[in-house]
Amino acid sequence: xxxxxxxxxKGLDVIEVPLTEEEIRxxxxxxxxxxxxxxxxxGWIYRHPGxxxxxxxxxxxxxxLCFEKWLKLEGLIKDKDYVRGKSFVExxxxxxxxxxxxxxxxxxxxxxxxxxxxxTKYGTFLYPAKILPGEARRVLGxxxxxxxxxxxIGEKKCWLCGFADKETVVRSPTRExxxxxxxxxxxxxxxxxxxxxxxxRAH
Numbered sequence: 031x032x033x034x035x036x037x038x039x040k041g042l043d044v045i046e047v048p049l050t051e052e053e054i055r056x057x058x059x060x061x062x063x064x065x066x067x068x069x070x071x072x073g074w075i076y077r078h079p080g081x082x083x084x085x086x087x088x089x090x091x092x093x094x095l096c097f098e099k100w101l102k103l104e105g106l107i108k109d110k111d112y113v114r115g116k117s118f119v120e121x122x123x124x125x126x127x128x129x130x131x132x133x134x135x136x137x138x139x140x141x142x143x144x145x146x147x148x149x150t151k152y153g154t155f156l157y158p159a160k161i162l163p164g165e166a167r168r169v170l171g172x173x174x175x176x177x178x179x180x181x182x183i184g185e186k187k188c189w190l191c192g193f194a195d196k197e198t199v200v201r202s203p204t205r206e207x208x209x210x211x212x213x214x215x216x217x218x219x220x221x222x223x224x225x226x227x228x229x230x231r232a233h
Contacts, residue, residue, distance in 0.1 A: 043222035045190040047096035061088030093140025093179035096188035132233035137173035149180040159211035192220030
């Protein structure tokens with residue numbers, strides 16, 4: 031049975047999931063399609079400072095794909111009530127969290143970076159501060175659990191860096207990032223995704 035490489039990095043319990051060239055190509059194409067439909071057809075404009083929307087969406091798809099690959103490897107999907115959010119929706123009301131597993135909502139936040147050292151150099155990961163006015167109009171609230179990934183297209187890898195529960199995310203300090211409030215979640219607050227697996231299996 032295939033196993034994904036697990037290792038420690040700055041206190042994080044990381045699982046490395048490979049990406050194939052085909053998977054990368056498909057996610058890049060999905061990013062293009064989502065941007066085309068959302069922005070040019072529906073008029074939904076997303077903010078991705080310093081990055082084109084097409085790439086930002088593609089990186090998100092890659093993070094979700096790799097998390098799902100890991101869930102499949104661990105056998106969770108076949109024995110739990112499991113729903114993956116739709117890649118494309120007709121209305122804002124159809125937007126769902128990335129995954130709903132055993133009745134629990136799981137969001138996947140993916141950061142593009144070519145190395146874990148670079149991705150963790152500030153000691154935090156970011157998440158929109160939906161409790162504050164600048165982000166309060168988001169369609170989705172906070173998920174029950176937030177999984178953080180780092181995606182390296184050049185290395186063809188995705189690193190599952192851990193998860194934080196809703197309370198941890200909401201209580202994390204905030205600051206303005208590109209004129210929008212964001213939680214700065216300390217990396218030491220992230221727990222191993224193996225622990226999330228145990229929690230989801232228990233529900």
